[in-house]
Amino acid sequence: MSKRYFVLLAALFTLVGCGKSTTATPNQTEETISETKDISTSSEATIVSEKSIMYSMDGIEYSIPESWTENIPSETTKLYYPTNGMLMVNYTEMNASITDDVSRQGFIDNFSSSWENSELISESEFILAGNKAYRHEMNLATAGKEFKGSLVTFDYNNGVIYLLMATLKESGKDFSKEFENILSSINISDEVLEAQAQAQAAAEAQAIADAQINDATKIVLGRAITIGDYIVTVQSIGKGTDYEGNNILVINYDFTNNSDTEQMASFAVNFTAYQNGIETDSFLMSDDIDLGIGQKKIKPGTTITGVQTGAVLGDDSVLTIELDELISFDDLVFTIEVDPTSF
Incomplete structure (x- = not known):
């Protein structure tokens, strides 16, 4: 989020945060409801009790006291006004996670710089609707007015949600109880939670793949x-399976002979698999592996494709596969970890 955006929100709070909103009150809004809708672009709401109204925004539901008026300056921002205060959702x-210390500090610095004066009182971590969240208690000032601010942030759907409860200091008002009730009421749809879990798993897998690509000693599929x-x-x-019905690992590779003499792939390089720290059996009798390809002689400068080798799988635990030169005077070894359950 840009500094300019924070500045606009601070200015908006100064102009309308302590006055009366010109938008419909929740009770007025309720009269027009015909069905439940996502109000990331709408101000519709559903009455859940005489004292609060349930609102939704982009898959998140939360309840707001019915006496607080609502304003929607954009599709991704909603403002709620009690007297002498404001809640911003x-x-x-x-791109980065709010759980990352550097990213979170950058977010707070950006937010703080949009106010004429700001003072961070405390930061705390807690779990909110199944997400790791952060609360920042702050003193804020703009346009000659001072506010008490409570800022809560958490990762959400390839971005971040933040809720700011700001109260005019001179009013003596305290909305901490109402804010706690709002936080406790937050509910995230199962569809969004599943999407977040899938996105996180994909990000973790990509991070592992990126780390392997950046490590020259890692075996990366398709990389020479x-x-x-x-x-x-x-x-x-x-x-694959061997003749006895046991599960086996099948490795397919291409081999180029750049030496001065003819060579066989199986007698030039060696693959060794380890499972639970123990070398697996490499003696295979299987229709799923053709060991003969690796035993064909090839001339210097020639490439043979579709060479195969493998190992017997003892169980479904992760294997570490090592590739080295069969006869060598150095200790150069290339590795890759493989999860048999992923096939």
């Missing part, structure tokens, strides 16, 4: 590896 896209006088490109890793 905002969603914004954000120079090892001694040879080039090996692991194209795929999958599952």
